[in-house]
Amino acid sequence: MKTTDGRILRVDLSTGEIRTEPSWPYAKRFLGGRGVSQQILFNELSPNVSTLSPDNIITFGTGPLAGTIAPAACRLSIDSKNLLTPGIGSSSCGGNFAPELRFAGYDNIVVRGKAEAPVYLFIDDAHIEIRNASHIWGHTTWETDSLIKQEIGDNDIKILCIGPAGENLVRGACVITDLEKAAGRCGLGAVMGSKKLKAIAVRGTGSIEVANPEAFLQIAGEILEKLRANEFFKRRGEVGIYGQVQWGESFLESPWRNFQGGYAPDPEQTARIHPDAFYKMKEKAISCFSCPIHCRQLHKVKGGPYDGLLSEGLENNDISLFGAKLNIFDPAAILELRSLCNQYGLDTDNATGAIAWAFECYQRGIIDEKTTDGLKLEWGNHEAVIELITKITYREGFGNILAEGSKKASETIGRGSEMYSINVKGQDLMETIWSDKGWALGVVLSARGGAHTRGAVFGLRFAGMSSKLSQKYYGVPTIGVATGYEGKAKLVTFLEKLEALADSLGICGFATLIWAPPPNATTPQDLAKLYSAATGLEIGDEELMTAGERIHNLEKAFNMLHAGWTRKDDYPPRRFVKEPVEMPGPLNGECLPEDRWGKMLDEYYDLHGWDKKTSWPTRETFEKLDLGDVADALQKAGRTT
Amino acid sequence: MDNEGFVVHPERCTGCMLCVLACSLHHGNRFDRRISSVEVSAFGKEREMSILIHEAREGERQACDYCEGEKQPLCIKYCPTAAIVRR
Numbered sequence: 001m002k003t004t005d006g007r008i009l010r011v012d013l014s015t016g017e018i019r020t021e022p023s024w025p026y027a028k029r030f031l032g033g034r035g036v037s038q039q040i041l042f043n044e045l046s047p048n049v050s051t052l053s054p055d056n057i058i059t060f061g062t063g064p065l066a067g068t069i070a071p072a073a074c075r076l077s078i079d080s081k082n083l084l085t086p087g088i089g090s091s092s093c094g095g096n097f098a099p100e101l102r103f104a105g106y107d108n109i110v111v112r113g114k115a116e117a118p119v120y121l122f123i124d125d126a127h128i129e130i131r132n133a134s135h136i137w138g139h140t141t142w143e144t145d146s147l148i149k150q151e152i153g154d155n156d157i158k159i160l161c162i163g164p165a166g167e168n169l170v171r172g173a174c175v176i177t178d179l180e181k182a183a184g185r186c187g188l189g190a191v192m193g194s195k196k197l198k199a200i201a202v203r204g205t206g207s208i209e210v211a212n213p214e215a216f217l218q219i220a221g222e223i224l225e226k227l228r229a230n231e232f233f234k235r236r237g238e239v240g241i242y243g244q245v246q247w248g249e250s251f252l253e254s255p256w257r258n259f260q261g262g263y264a265p266d267p268e269q270t271a272r273i274h275p276d277a278f279y280k281m282k283e284k285a286i287s288c289f290s291c292p293i294h295c296r297q298l299h300k301v302k303g304g305p306y307d308g309l310l311s312e313g314l315e316n317n318d319i320s321l322f323g324a325k326l327n328i329f330d331p332a333a334i335l336e337l338r339s340l341c342n343q344y345g346l347d348t349d350n351a352t353g354a355i356a357w358a359f360e361c362y363q364r365g366i367i368d369e370k371t372t373d374g375l376k377l378e379w380g381n382h383e384a385v386i387e388l389i390t391k392i393t394y395r396e397g398f399g400n401i402l403a404e405g406s407k408k409a410s411e412t413i414g415r416g417s418e419m420y421s422i423n424v425k426g427q428d429l430m431e432t433i434w435s436d437k438g439w440a441l442g443v444v445l446s447a448r449g450g451a452h453t454r455g456a457v458f459g460l461r462f463a464g465m466s467s468k469l470s471q472k473y474y475g476v477p478t479i480g481v482a483t484g485y486e487g488k489a490k491l492v493t494f495l496e497k498l499e500a501l502a503d504s505l506g507i508c509g510f511a512t513l514i515w516a517p518p519p520n521a522t523t524p525q526d527l528a529k530l531y532s533a534a535t536g537l538e539i540g541d542e543e544l545m546t547a548g549e550r551i552h553n554l555e556k557a558f559n560m561l562h563a564g565w566t567r568k569d570d571y572p573p574r575r576f577v578k579e580p581v582e583m584p585g586p587l588n589g590e591c592l593p594e595d596r597w598g599k600m601l602d603e604y605y606d607l608h609g610w611d612k613k614t615s616w617p618t619r620e621t622f623e624k625l626d627l628g629d630v631a632d633a634l635q636k637a638g639r640t641t
Numbered sequence: 642m643d644n645e646g647f648v649v650h651p652e653r654c655t656g657c658m659l660c661v662l663a664c665s666l667h668h669g670n671r672f673d674r675r676i677s678s679v680e681v682s683a684f685g686k687e688r689e690m691s692i693l694i695h696e697a698r699e700g701e702r703q704a705c706d707y708c709e710g711e712k713q714p715l716c717i718k719y720c721p722t723a724a725i726v727r728r
Contacts (some may be wrong), residue, residue: 068672069662069719103674142686156682179686207673213666221719224659228721237721285722286688287657292721294655298688310686 002209003064003534006107008036009128011121013195014054016115023107029626031531031544032063034077035504035551036108041079041088042554042630043184047562047637051089051187052169052194053082054114054544058161060200061109063506064611064626065337067102067208067289069220070530071227071522072508074098074181074289076160083171083187084405085426085449087563088555091185092453094508095178099159099224102506103204120148120199121162125206133198138165140343141176148201161199162189163345165393169193170403172350172428174391176342179450180312181288181296184347185427185451211536219529223522224292227511230520235259235297236510237285239275242316242459243295249585251460252435253316254324257363257379258356259422259575261583262432264324273323277331278314285311301332311335315429321352325430326359327380337385344393349451353428355388357406358398360420367413372442373397422573424450432583433572435590436460438479438488441600442495444572453509455496457488462517473518478599483587485596489604497548498524504551505531550625553608553617558632560616560639567615570601611641646707646728647694647714654690654724656683660716667715668703679703679716679725692724 007020026036037059040411049055058080065073076098082089101109104125111121115130118137136147141163147157159177166173166189173189176184192198227233235243245253248270252262264270271277281301285294296313318338322328328337341348361367362377369376373391375384375398391399401409406421406428422429425451433440442456459482462470465476475494476487495514502509505527509515512522528541537569557566571577572592578590599607605612608623617641619631622631634640658674658681665677674680680693680702694716698704708714716725 062673069659155684172675205675207665209671209676213670217663217666224719224721284652284688285655287655289658290662291657292659292719294657294721306650446704624721 001107001206003211005101005607007062008108008110009103009106009123010110011128011130012113013111013119013130013197016130016634018130020106023378027064027107029547031501031504031547032107032555033061033075033504034079034092034500035059035547036556037079037331038088038090038551038554039107040110041081042558044080047570049081051083051191052499054110054195056191056194057110057112058191058195059108062098062101062107063504064534065106065530066506067099068210068534068587069217069290069508071220071223072288072291072511073291073506073568074291075460075503076101076177077503077509078175078188080181080186080188080191080429081562082206083190085560085563087425087565088447089186089188089191089447090448090555091174091179091183091188091496092176093183094179094291096289097158097160097177097202098206098506099289100202102207102208104202105204105206105562109200111195113195115196118196118198120201121197122152123200123202125204128553130546133186133365133590136198136630138164141345142166142179142343144199148199152201154203157201157203157276159199159201161345162192163343163393165344165346166193168393168395168396168403170346170355170392171405171408172403173345174347176345180342182342182347184349186448186509187350187399189345197360202259210534212533216530216533219526223526226520227292227522230516232516233293237293239279240282240297240314242275242314242319243273243296244279245316245319249583249587252432252581252587253354253460253589254320255430257327257433258325258360258420260360262434262587263583265583269329270271272329273319273331273334277488278319281331281335283310288508289420291508291511291582295510299335301335304332306332306336309336311338311339318348321348321430322385323391325352325356326385327392328382328385330382333382337382337389340386340389344389346389346393348426349430351392353423354402354406354409355385355431355518357410358388358402361417362411362442364420366415366417371413399557405473419574422575424573425563425569427451429573431456433576434592435587436482436489437484437485437600440576440592441488442492445492445570445604447559454499455492457491457495458515465517469518472521473513483590485600489600489607492604494553495606497545499548500551501527501548502543504548546625550627552623553625553627556617557622557634560634561637565615567601567613570615571597614641616641648723648726648728649692649694650724650726651690651692654681654692655722656681656688656690657721659719659721660725663715663719667708667711676702676703676704694725
């Protein structure tokens, strides 16, 4: 098919109705992937539809570059109403599912309704089938992957599925593809579970034609050369996604004991979870589709209780969360915990949020063994963490409380435990946000609730970048001055657009300026050249970034309609405001004072054209972004500034 | 495993498919795994890779022509890990 000839596959699991429509009428304004999915959700979901209702919609979308040789064109965005917040739910994953979907001829899948009994969707090019999954229900994600491949008789088929956590409607349930690639946040696995949708299997044997193949290959080749020359990517490709981790006093990246500090104070403990400890277990590097970076390493545990465990794609999050947050300083145990979460289909960020909250409550005597089913929640007790992960997945005993996420769990337990639920808008945080102001702003203002892949800038990683380089690529001179406030609001608005753009085109943010230092990273100019060569439309980077801004504002509109959040919801959790870090080092005393945060918010709202009192976009802003119809819908619902 | 003109190292392959995509563009001006002379597959949790370079046409699959008209075979040019190299 031509790049612009993809279709949207619509499936109603209540009625069994299957139909398709062209995606281009949507993609003209919202590009593809996340953008198109968000348009469908805004237009078709009423605010009174609850997340687990059959009337809710879940979408699986990829963009116009997926399936091509554009570097890292592998992303699938999964979007629905959030299960941890009342707003938008959105999470993405890499791997091979998105390109396969495009080879089958589809850009987006839109699922609504609820099957009477467990099913999986089989997409075999134009042949679409809703198949019985009763015999697969209850199985882990790894077993599911294998069972469906055996049933269809094709080892190369691409599977996206949920595990028992999604089936049991755990709020932190994720969606897994290619065994260990997760769309983690927002409880989207439980949305699939609520629809009795165990999996989607896709086999695509078609082709993708770009409008100008010669130019496309030339541009893609130039970007590939850049990425291969970047030392940041070389380290990632050799050591892993966690290759740049530098746990310690200069970073405060580790949510020590549920954010009671920013790093492990004992250097010996830090050394035990240094990247080198995991590198020793590396078997080989693995790539997502069309990605030259190959940042996903396959580790094998040799010896000890987890001997023989194979685990792919260890991330910073895993080391930070199981290591510093829960005080487990055994690399093999961290791999086991990560692997267990992936098999259960449980998001590590959300699961450890609830578990760390419980450990802190236990530390402070708010709960004891009578509440925890006899478990001693002493920091570092990794057997207890394993047991809690299983209890959460199957909603057993205390796990049933934790399965609701720390916010709701704390409301159930009460007794002051609410103070130790570190969440933003209901979604547990994995990020430390005391010191890095651009990181903090992006995490707190993320439309999907607390999370960092929506505009947060990793300033501490860019520390020392020259003001000239920063200005040239990010539009502000201060990306390398992490603790400062200057320019951070503008920086976040820039990255919000670029994140929306990457997610909507099907490109992995890791390959772009969002995560990697310039000049050798994919830029908005590169994306515009690729998009133009793929579609035959001459579109510049500014126009494309405006589309990113349009998508960001559409998500804001969804939240206005469904969640009703206003300015007061845009402040960080109390711990980062009132409890400055008290740990030796250059970042000692860092925090986010309310008055200074308020000034940054004012600047941010101004840059977006959003009202400072309500935080809502003005009608003029919507119209400027070609979202007049969205402004009309909001006006009809009484949500206007 | 050796092919005339190429040596392939499946143990270095990460499964990115860039070689397959570049090859299909060369043969058919489109991204189409069926027509590519390079066939890459992954197996099991160990992610064992296989790389086959087809030197004879089989149905839609095109025979490798060593990228006639290019400075070097595109599969070699685009492979990030030297899993396909010249003999």
